[in-house]
Amino acid sequence: MKLKKYLNIYILGVIGSVILIISEFFSWFTDYSLIERYVIYSSVAIEDSFLYLFPLMSGIICLIASSLVIYKIELKIKCVIIFFVGLGFMIIFFIDYITQEINFISNPGIGFYLGVIGFLLILFNIINILITIEKQMDGN
């Protein structure tokens, strides 16, 4: 019964965050997953190896924000700010990583699709949170 209370449209944010976390363990443009690339690059001390952890970090931050907003809707503004931080990591990742892998852009792996879907779901969730609350307040 309690679980049913938390199953609403905002669950999309949780799904998006989980998809984003999962994308870390699949390949984006090469045969290696992002986590494997992080391990390889950090072992040879390449300065931006941490970049490959950004989808994971973004997913975790957005998962916290999504869970918070489902648990207590009053925290919506703070959650939106947490979402901004989480998606900020993803934006940096997209800009830096995609421009690095520009030659392989025509042949993306499943990780890329999962990353984009997760990102869009979270974005949709934020807009949905803000619009729904606005409508509720107008109705009052």
Place this chain on the structure above:
Amino acid sequence: MSTGTIYHHLETLKELVDQKTDKRYYLSELGVYAYSSLKNNIETIRSPDFTHRELRSPILRKLMKITSKRFIQFEKEDKALTTIISLSILITGTILTGLNGFYSFLLFFIESEQSNMDLFLQILISFTFIVNMIIFFIIIEGISRLFYKKKENTFNFFISFAIIQFPMVFYLITHLIFKSFWLLNLSVFNLLDKILLIVFQVWSLWLLSYGLCAMKGLKIESCLIISLLLHYGSFTIILFVLV
């Protein structure tokens, strides 16, 4: 409405209304004062949910302490000071953009590919900070006019608009320090630089939402939607340009 209900409301308003000899009810002196106060402050009263509820959060209060809301939602006597602060931010931002070799695009900075630029080109690039701010303002003003029919406070909003870029000036300073000491080649500092960019961008987005809310009387939710769409819209443009 029943007589009982009317008497109940009259009892509640007893400080504000008086019954005169003609048996009619009129506003008392306090009532007239309360009415004028409500009428003259209608814009402030329209968004109480934002100013009173959202800013109760300790994190947001600390953020607003650093970037004083006094200069975003300024009074007449603070106009000159706000203008000076805005101009200082613009000048500092312009110089720092040039020194870092960045192009400014809304809340993003794109690194110039040329390593040894001549001075004229560097100065020209640094002015993208000012051009960017003007374009940014036009887009925001346009959106609030087109979609929300809010035409008020345009000039005041313009005067305080550069304050939105205040956190980005912090980022430019830290980036310049990292760059000058070749620290960006180290993994930790490279990561720190990226995290600082994200944090300062979010701070700027919050200031943008706050400014819109205070100057245009929009709800904080609508302001956050505008900030969000603009930020992710500019990200998409950058991605397409770079690809």
